[in-house]
Amino acid sequence: MSFRAWLERQRSLLDYTLASLGRRRGKNLSLVLVYGLTVFAVASTLFLTEALRAEAAEVLRGGPDVVVQRLVAGRHDLIPAAEVERLAAIRGVERAVGRRWGYLYRPASQANLTVMVPERFWGGDAELVVGEGVARLEGLVAGATLRLTGWSGEALDFTVREVIPAGSALVTTDLVLLSEAGYQRLFGADPDRFTDIALTVPNARELPTVAQKALQLVPGARAITRLEMARTYQAIFDWRSGLVMLVLSTAVLAFALVAWDKAAGLSAEERREIGILKAIGWDVSDVLLVKTWEGAVVSAAAFTAGVVAAYLHVFVGGAALLAPALEGWSTLSPRQHLTPAVGGLQLATLFFLTVVPYTVATVVPAWRSATIDPDAVMRS
């Protein structure tokens, strides 16, 4: 058979496949719907996990190499400013910076805001820079006033100087930046104490040694390296997504059973049609090619619809259906728009776990019917 004839054959058989799908549109549409929903659920979990991982990686990229915190009675406590210089003197440490940060709960919006003093704040003492999530939640724009309750209960008015766009949503969405003086007014903080101390260590291989030395230098402290933070994020997202995937696997299994039943159970009409095709000169391979096309069209349509819907759900709709399960504590923070991050390998895995089995499930029973003598149709 020449290449042109081969192409014509494919075209004709694909035409026949589409007509065939159209004739059983009720069955096929319901399959695409159920199948698409399953792909949607799994893909949403994958997209959200991947996006959160990417966000976490972004946080770590901009974060310190080692964070030293003081513990008192097993709880995080403020660390004396004098420790900054001692820690900076550790060999391998390029810089040591005391940081001031805390959380502010907003009962009205039931959101937990992260309040932080940046190294160099570019506004005045009565000004704030807020994250995109905070602005959305509180209805703020640049120039607006935000009234916060200070540590002693008095109302403090701050002017919003700027809204940080959602570049890295996980970092900035619930963030409120202010000056050191503003922070002290808000929390009544001791100016001689920091929340923690961030160390810059250029050589990553020295991180464990530096952390060890920091612990010896500041008794009762804990030192968290960038690697440990990365591992923690990874573990949290892996655990959470694993849990969700476990729940979803029940749905996938249910779908698999439905799909197998729908696809594998050829109706009497379909078996008769295969008999007719064989009787008028179709080969087993022609029938199988049509059935392969059928399975591929249905599963690819469901896969595409499910993946597109999941993308919109996660990156446009903020993963409204899954976020509470996957984000954990941060549900208290303002809702964030995730930056799209899609893992090609995960998509490929999802494709092979959904499209391929379904196509096979469609082809196998057709093969069984197609190997029967075509004269069966004459006797039906």
Add this chain to the structure above:
Amino acid sequence: MSLIEARALRRVFHQGRPDELEAVKGVDLAIEEGQVTVLRGPSGSGKTSLLALLGAMARPTSGRILLADRELTSLPERFLTEVRRRTFGFVFQQFNLVGGLSALENVMLPAYPLGAPRAGLERRAGALLARFGVAHRASARADWLSGGEAQRVAIARALVNDPRVLVADEPTANLDSALSAGFMEVVGTLKAAGLTVIIASHDPLVHDAPVVDRVVSMRDGRLEAGAP
């Protein structure tokens, strides 16, 4: 000259089971090229089973079938399909058109696996529909055709790959007398065009038709005395 030869053909269904049935019992038969041969017999006499064997649609349990002196019985399935699609055209009792497809698409179906260029195939299928007077129904769905129309579409479908042999199983069973006579007229034109026609039927309108060259009677899976 014999186009098809059957030698000691047997067809047994459900062999070795309690419901075993021997439908064809050692049949010897020669089908002459260019002739119209009718297999006659009551229901259950084995006509359809023999027709399926002669048309390469089924394999005999034992015996041999030769097509133009070429042994068919031992051919692998792929080659048997090739023989079936190039040599035979089938018209079934229930017509067996594929519902949901148009009459034109039904006629084109046997040619799809051959990779024939689409435009030429559509022209050929259209011409066949016109030849049998149903061109105006080309775009109608097969399920909407009347019995007579469906049969003519089925004949057009059987001829789309230019077969040497037309095989028809009880083609007039679902037709009234006028349409049955019309079918035999079509058979006459096909015979005139050089086609070999084999029909299984117990309809007198078929085996008494002047166009028929030979009537072979069957009973209980065997040819009745007198049939060569």
